[in-house]
Amino acid sequence: MSPRAGAPAEDGQGFVRVRGAREHNLKNVDVDIPRNAFVVFTGISGSGKSSLAFGTLFAEAQRRYLDSIAPYARRLVDQAGIPQVDAVEGMPPAVALQQQRGTPMARSSVGSVSTVSNLLRLLFSRAGHYPAGQPMLFAEDFSPNTPQGACPQCHGLGRVYDVTERSAVPDDSLSIRQRAVAAWPGAWQGQNLRDILTTLGHDVDKPWRDLPQRTRDWILFTDEQPTVPVYAGFDRDEVRAAVKAKMAPSYMGTFTGVRRHVLHTFANSPSAAMRKRVAPYMVSAPCSLCAGRRLKPEALAVRFAGHDIAALGAMPLADLAQCLAPAGQGHPATASTHRGAHRPAPANPRHAGADDVLRTPDDSQEKVLAAQRLAGEILARLQTLQSLGLGYLSLDRATPSLSAGELQRLRLATQIGSKLFGVVYVLDEPSAGLHPADGVALHEALGRLKAAGNTLFVVEHDVATMRAADWLVDVGPAAGSQGGEVLYSGPPAGLAGVARSQTRPYLFPDPAHVPAPRQVRAPRAWLRLRDLRHHNLDGVDADLPVGCLSVVTGVSGSGKSSLVSQGLLELARRHLHLPAEPEEDGAAAEGEDTAQAALPPVQGRIDEGMAHVARVVQVDQKPIGRTPRSNLATYTGLFDAVRKLFAATPQARRRRFDAGRFSFNVAKGRCATCAGEGFVSVELLFLPSVYAPCPDCQGKRYNAATLEVTWEGLTIADVLDLTVDAACARFAEEPAVLRPLEVLRDIGLGYLRLGQPATELSGGEAQRIKLATELHRPQNGGTLYVLDEPTTGLHPADVDRLLAQLDKLVAAGNTVVAVEHDMRVAAAADWLIDMGPGAGPQGGRIVAAGPPQQVARQRGSATAPYLAQALRPDAKA
Amino acid sequence: MSPRAGAPAEDGQGFVRVRGAREHNLKNVDVDIPRNAFVVFTGISGSGKSSLAFGTLFAEAQRRYLDSIAPYARRLVDQAGIPQVDAVEGMPPAVALQQQRGTPMARSSVGSVSTVSNLLRLLFSRAGHYPAGQPMLFAEDFSPNTPQGACPQCHGLGRVYDVTERSAVPDDSLSIRQRAVAAWPGAWQGQNLRDILTTLGHDVDKPWRDLPQRTRDWILFTDEQPTVPVYAGFDRDEVRAAVKAKMAPSYMGTFTGVRRHVLHTFANSPSAAMRKRVAPYMVSAPCSLCAGRRLKPEALAVRFAGHDIAALGAMPLADLAQCLAPAGQGHPATASTHRGAHRPAPANPRHAGADDVLRTPDDSQEKVLAAQRLAGEILARLQTLQSLGLGYLSLDRATPSLSAGELQRLRLATQIGSKLFGVVYVLDEPSAGLHPADGVALHEALGRLKAAGNTLFVVEHDVATMRAADWLVDVGPAAGSQGGEVLYSGPPAGLAGVARSQTRPYLFPDPAHVPAPRQVRAPRAWLRLRDLRHHNLDGVDADLPVGCLSVVTGVSGSGKSSLVSQGLLELARRHLHLPAEPEEDGAAAEGEDTAQAALPPVQGRIDEGMAHVARVVQVDQKPIGRTPRSNLATYTGLFDAVRKLFAATPQARRRRFDAGRFSFNVAKGRCATCAGEGFVSVELLFLPSVYAPCPDCQGKRYNAATLEVTWEGLTIADVLDLTVDAACARFAEEPAVLRPLEVLRDIGLGYLRLGQPATELSGGEAQRIKLATELHRPQNGGTLYVLDEPTTGLHPADVDRLLAQLDKLVAAGNTVVAVEHDMRVAAAADWLIDMGPGAGPQGGRIVAAGPPQQVARQRGSATAPYLAQALRPDAKA
Ligand SMILES: Nc1ncnc2c1ncn2[C@@H]1O[C@H](COP(=O)(O)OP(=O)(O)O)[C@@H](O)[C@H]1O
Numbered sequence A, B: 001m002s003p004r005a006g007a008p009a010e011d012g013q014g015f016v017r018v019r020g021a022r023e024h025n026l027k028n029v030d031v032d033i034p035r036n037a038f039v040v041f042t043g044i045s046g047s048g049k050s051s052l053a054f055g056t057l058f059a060e061a062q063r064r065y066l067d068s069i070a071p072y073a074r075r076l077v078d079q080a081g082i083p084q085v086d087a088v089e090g091m092p093p094a095v096a097l098q099q100q101r102g103t104p105m106a107r108s109s110v111g112s113v114s115t116v117s118n119l120l121r122l123l124f125s126r127a128g129h130y131p132a133g134q135p136m137l138f139a140e141d142f143s144p145n146t147p148q149g150a151c152p153q154c155h156g157l158g159r160v161y162d163v164t165e166r167s168a169v170p171d172d173s174l175s176i177r178q179r180a181v182a183a184w185p186g187a188w189q190g191q192n193l194r195d196i197l198t199t200l201g202h203d204v205d206k207p208w209r210d211l212p213q214r215t216r217d218w219i220l221f222t223d224e225q226p227t228v229p230v231y232a233g234f235d236r237d238e239v240r241a242a243v244k245a246k247m248a249p250s251y252m253g254t255f256t257g258v259r260r261h262v263l264h265t266f267a268n269s270p271s272a273a274m275r276k277r278v279a280p281y282m283v284s285a286p287c288s289l290c291a292g293r294r295l296k297p298e299a300l301a302v303r304f305a306g307h308d309i310a311a312l313g314a315m316p317l318a319d320l321a322q323c324l325a326p327a328g329q330g331h332p333a334t335a336s337t338h339r340g341a342h343r344p345a346p347a348n349p350r351h352a353g354a355d356d357v358l359r360t361p362d363d364s365q366e367k368v369l370a371a372q373r374l375a376g377e378i379l380a381r382l383q384t385l386q387s388l389g390l391g392y393l394s395l396d397r398a399t400p401s402l403s404a405g406e407l408q409r410l411r412l413a414t415q416i417g418s419k420l421f422g423v424v425y426v427l428d429e430p431s432a433g434l435h436p437a438d439g440v441a442l443h444e445a446l447g448r449l450k451a452a453g454n455t456l457f458v459v460e461h462d463v464a465t466m467r468a469a470d471w472l473v474d475v476g477p478a479a480g481s482q483g484g485e486v487l488y489s490g491p492p493a494g495l496a497g498v499a500r501s502q503t504r505p506y507l508f509p510d511p512a513h514v515p516a517p518r519q520v521r522a523p524r525a526w527l528r529l530r531d532l533r534h535h536n537l538d539g540v541d542a543d544l545p546v547g548c549l550s551v552v553t554g555v556s557g558s559g560k561s562s563l564v565s566q567g568l569l570e571l572a573r574r575h576l577h578l579p580a581e582p583e584e585d586g587a588a589a590e591g592e593d594t595a596q597a598a599l600p601p602v603q604g605r606i607d608e609g610m611a612h613v614a615r616v617v618q619v620d621q622k623p624i625g626r627t628p629r630s631n632l633a634t635y636t637g638l639f640d641a642v643r644k645l646f647a648a649t650p651q652a653r654r655r656r657f658d659a660g661r662f663s664f665n666v667a668k669g670r671c672a673t674c675a676g677e678g679f680v681s682v683e684l685l686f687l688p689s690v691y692a693p694c695p696d697c698q699g700k701r702y703n704a705a706t707l708e709v710t711w712e713g714l715t716i717a718d719v720l721d722l723t724v725d726a727a728c729a730r731f732a733e734e735p736a737v738l739r740p741l742e743v744l745r746d747i748g749l750g751y752l753r754l755g756q757p758a759t760e761l762s763g764g765e766a767q768r769i770k771l772a773t774e775l776h777r778p779q780n781g782g783t784l785y786v787l788d789e790p791t792t793g794l795h796p797a798d799v800d801r802l803l804a805q806l807d808k809l810v811a812a813g814n815t816v817v818a819v820e821h822d823m824r825v826a827a828a829a830d831w832l833i834d835m836g837p838g839a840g841p842q843g844g845r846i847v848a849a850g851p852p853q854q855v856a857r858q859r860g861s862a863t864a865p866y867l868a869q870a871l872r873p874d875a876k877a
């Protein structure tokens, strides 16, 4: 252990002091970390970096601050409990910029997150060009999310929803009694509507299509809501007789037309289930008034630099910056591009009471100055966004369509404009998804946050970032129970002396250690992609070797994912007559953004090579399941083998317990109280329901009889509690269980528990589990594996292990294509494709293709210099 | 202007820099304020202190931080918009400890806010004395708010709710058809239940009381839910015939008993309106299982220091501290007080899986150490609470029953234990409700927060606090538009040179200025209170002079409010046959705390003097209204006179507009779109509803025809927009309007707008408005005014004005009794009563009574030395 490790700072001034941290695998850690510094937390996957930086420091800071300002708000922001730590002192409030798992904020966009949209609306309000006679508008008038600005026809959605006869009556051969009107509610309320129609004299037993069109239209589209006597169970004639006889009706019923019912329920029902029920009965189309631009006509009539605000929102940020540049320099840009429409703004605006509207009678000096100031602020923010490699995004791009890395950098750029002072920013691998060429800008951005009076705690695997840090905290030495110690805490140079550190060899490579030069494999055949069109790819041709490891590189936004994760994947699937990208399992449909239009399909073809591909597998970072019922053991299938072992014990046989008995998803063996969940939700008078460990099984998930059975002294619940590493030892004699376990361990997941719920896994962990599942399949070649940045979240030491696994897949005759920024992975490829040269419209082309050694010499490639460095035999990083 | 005022700090290091602050009345203020300092913001009421400290600095800090961590959370924490300010730099995240307006957090208690309850539960869990054989419990098992700990009979409410025949059937002469079962739902569902009873063969037309008891009990209390055929509209015989004839029923209906319906609706309905509807049909009683202690029997069986946890929660904190002191010193306190019950805890606790339970086989050294550590932590917190004058509270005291000052100090004490670092605490008059003797402890507490690495921004009127500050920011010179400048920003001593400051004369009294000695009034008669019992008053006798100003002093918790605001007030009301304290208007009933038991009435009598009292008026800090429809002008009645002026204009007479036309609460004159609210709520597809200024009247509240009428060039909407000061000038010739306006101005409210909604007023402003309303009434003596700390929120200069107004009331023959901590008010009284000597059980007695000069000489009175100082002729403070 280094002399600095865990040693308290001389006087505690200027340091955050942690004492006795025991969160997750941390071993009673004491460490002092400087404030107002750029601190990087290092260590292999599972060593405990996040447990220290996020689980302890951030969680404790957040908890303290939120408890202080509004205890009830904490629950909404963060559900984490109280970290296991004796003391944390000198820790200011913290802001986490984390790779988000789960749903990002619904309805947010690049413009709203970056606050550029607000400024742009102010710019249009105060310095836009208004048509003659049109009163000036408020900033809110330019937002489709306000009642003031929204297009009155589509309420700012850009699409209109309606009910048609076809959408509401899917099968017109049915009668009303047979529920022809499928969009109507069932049960009670449906019966009520039918009885009302009977009273109104309509035939509810005739096929729908045989009813007069006038009747059908009235039932579907009327806004009338007549209230009539209802004689429950009577037919038309009986009702007529009963009315004549002045018989008392069962009750008075009120009719509601189908369109009214559907639209009203969809817009107003507090029940998500109700809204979901009626949604399929609506059709949608682009709004005819705003043409999908979501704003009211008066707002769309206002222009700046020749464009309406919707058009500026749809431009790549780089183009937007060019558009606003003249105004930012004080030129009346609007006039030059819009000479014809140039008119003085009205002297007496309608909203006379508002400060918000500049009351200048014309394009005066004041207006030019306002434009300059606002455009200047926008340009400053755009500059930051561009420098972080996000210039290819547009303001109206919805955040859920961004990658985790893009979203984190967007939030980072926003923070630089936020003027926060004296906080600790805690970041999770900000280099993820970033090309090495963009790393310098990232470090500059972090430096600006520090210069503004803040502290940076960054969990990072990127060696260049470690070198840029003021201070390193290295956690290790290994993962899970073999980690959890702070091996070093001090300036980067000092790590050179810490022998136990797995980070050290990558930061200080040993010049004596010369790796054997890699032998590039000869392709068995070529996959020839032709005329690919998608996003910024405009007719790209690409060749990929079959039976090899191909890596696609390029700056962020250059089109790597469009080429590989979307293009190659979708075209290959089409060839194999597989359905396109399977639908997200309901999560998207549940969200608020149901109005989002579907993406257009990929265009292009694969001319050659698909004869060698029998199967296509995408190994991505999406969760392996969305409920705690899915976990590592069930997903990888190894739990099946474990359950068979339990069923084969004499105890189980005597009790006639089969393998199904040992599944917590099957009734007979699981705890009845919690149905195998391990916890119960408890409803209390006056209180929101709470989750509590199941009182019967205490979280074990199984019933007592099941838990009586043991295999080698372990209950089935005990097995789920083992880590992969521990399980390797316990199941050493059981090849069916051991094989998948070993693959998991070899891929760096030894620290995970077998029962670790899917919901607790990171994207990188999910990706590696999927990979492991593939690796322990019987390999007969012919599979095309598509990976997107598989090294995300991996320490260089873990990357080495991952590479060995990918090599195994290729050795078995498969084809592997990966998008990747890690130059050590690129250097290890058989074939490289470098996209670029820039991002968005400036990218989308293949800048270089060939074996790594060749690409490294390519001029004009942003990747070449970094690749060349990685290929130098003495460079481990 | 002082040379330091607004001057930028030399280098900006260590300072918060504010540029161009324009919130409310602030006049484009530039000011630099040091961090890591104790800064006090001074200035008369309405000068703009809060607009700077809270409205600008706190709001901006809060907004930035919350926007950074979770934009959606901001809306929940704080609805304030973006402050009007050009730049705020170097401002760390902030925590506000404000005098809370509106509802404090429901269901919170002194124990939960201070976090002492959590620690106490841990103490009981790990170091409590368990009965023989009882397994150890988790901390949550000791909380009535968890399913684990709650009494199973009352679900932790302490009371049980039930439905009785009397509560459900208020009038048993009605038949079921006549809605005898009032607790049942109406409409549809009620008719359904009636029809089901018909099918079941019951007579729904007989008076309820004539039904057999068995039938009635079944209808009321059954848990059965039979589903039967319903023939809507049929009577019993018809149903019988129909069933026989196998006629198809209208539908199948399911019965639900009355108790089941009521309890289920109350516990589970998501609709507040539904819960409210059924609430009156329930009766409640203390729970027989837990005797109101809310915990399950196993938890109540565990003891520490001889008490169960509910008993410790009910003790004054000072007593609790005594109780835990031995354990805090490492003595096994439990053993000594509980020798008999002393038994080893079981070696094999039920919750074996939990770290939470200490698995020691007996009262071992570990257990004593755990007790010592936990008791030590509790004692540290209790010590802080006691030093802030809160030792008389108990842990189970609900926070809504605390005064604003008590709540603020409770939160302050909690903050000292919160370990926050690097934040700015923004406090609002922390000395409110605090006796001068407690001030030293307050300053110490603030000093501890600062020493822990934080900054303190305190809005304060208390001169002793100003003296204790490192830095003063004096805002002024006067209120509203006459204020809003920073007159001085620097160390306190420098304010001596700032001539325009209204704070200066109180901080640096002019020895040359000797006020005339006050003439004490002779009482016309005495109000003789006898044998008063309430809270800590245990048979107190008190005499108060009629026609005089009496002031009651004493440390916080000594019993001042119990004597005056509750005792005197309630007894006097009883004498005049007035109802007791009118019910809070629904706010309490709406909250979560409906389970709270009502307070017992005051005991005692007034033997003499009530013959001189014809009327009792309480002038307290409760809001003057809970909706924006109530405002300053309507509450004081001056708006009536204004409306008459408008109705008398020729324009109005020509149009036949009467005074009612000019009320925004009457349909004819107000804007129809917003019904006179000035804003409308807009519902949008997918979005929560939003409030927007009314598009028709733009917030003016009136319709166009009404606004055509002007009086002296002002529309009625313009009048509502005037400040009191401005209105005094405009209505100088109109005595009916001018008189109330002048009183408002004289009492220091000149800065308020006439239309200022009730919901925007502080407690102190509400109190002064009530006082003003009384002052401009025709005075004929005989009124008893009861005031509780009327100087809260008042600058010393405003206190002088208030005193003048109180003198006027007394001069008119009225009796004024005020609870007060301000020694200048005490010194100005005709009669003083000093309560004490301590708080809670240590108080409740009259320590001294007499004219101020006499009380100032009383030994053993905590008030005497401070009073003596205020009586020295050269002391303005
Ligand atoms: N939510 C959790 N619950 C239980 N164990 C966890 C949880 N998160 C992480 N761990 C465990 O803590 C250890 C350290 O994990 P982590 O701090 O995420 O490592 P790193 O950030 O270095 O990859 C691992 O053994 C991991 O399985």
Ligand SMILES: Nc1ncnc2c1ncn2[C@@H]1O[C@H](COP(=O)(O)OP(=O)(O)O)[C@@H](O)[C@H]1O
Pocket: A392, A393, A394, A401, A535, A536, A554, A555, A556, A557, A558, A559, A560, A561, A562, A563, A599, A839, A840, A841
């Ligand atoms: N869902 C999407 N909607 C619209 N444009 C997209 C979407 N995804 C990517 N793009 C655009 O396509 C271009 C290439 O992006 P992408 O293939 O993701 O690049 P890379 O993978 O190299 O970062 C960029 O201009 C990007 O903005």
Ligand SMILES: Nc1ncnc2c1ncn2[C@@H]1O[C@H](COP(=O)(O)OP(=O)(O)O)[C@@H](O)[C@H]1O
Pocket: B024, B025, B043, B044, B045, B046, B047, B048, B049, B050, B051, B052, B479, B480, B481, B751, B752, B753, B760
């Ligand atoms: N919510 C508000 N809306 C409009 N005006 C306000 C509001 N709050 C305060 N003001 C006005 O701002 C001025 C300064 O008030 P404030 O900052 O509360 O003064 P102080 O704290 O010094 O008593 C006063 O004229 C007051 O009426």
Ligand SMILES: Nc1ncnc2c1ncn2[C@@H]1O[C@H](COP(=O)(O)OP(=O)(O)O)[C@@H](O)[C@H]1O
Pocket: B392, B393, B394, B401, B534, B535, B536, B554, B555, B556, B557, B558, B559, B560, B561, B562, B563, B599, B839, B840, B841
């Ligand atoms: N609503 C209440 N419920 C229970 N105890 C109370 C309540 N109000 C006051 N007390 C108790 O009565 C005693 C006197 O309090 P109070 O009359 O408010 O003192 P003061 O007005 O001097 O601060 C204190 O011990 C206090 O805890």
Ligand SMILES: [Zn+2]
Pocket: A151, A152, A153, A154, A155, A156, A157, A158, A159, A287, A288, A289, A290, A291, A292, A293, A294, A295
């Ligand atoms: Zn539209």
Ligand SMILES: [Zn+2]
Pocket: A671, A672, A673, A674, A675, A676, A677, A678, A679, A694, A695, A696, A697, A698, A699, A700, A701, A702
């Ligand atoms: Zn269970």
Ligand SMILES: [Zn+2]
Pocket: B151, B152, B153, B154, B155, B156, B157, B158, B159, B287, B288, B289, B290, B291, B292, B293, B294, B295
């Ligand atoms: Zn009970």
Ligand SMILES: [Zn+2]
Pocket: B671, B672, B673, B674, B675, B676, B677, B678, B679, B694, B695, B696, B697, B698, B699, B700, B701, B702
């Ligand atoms: Zn209106």
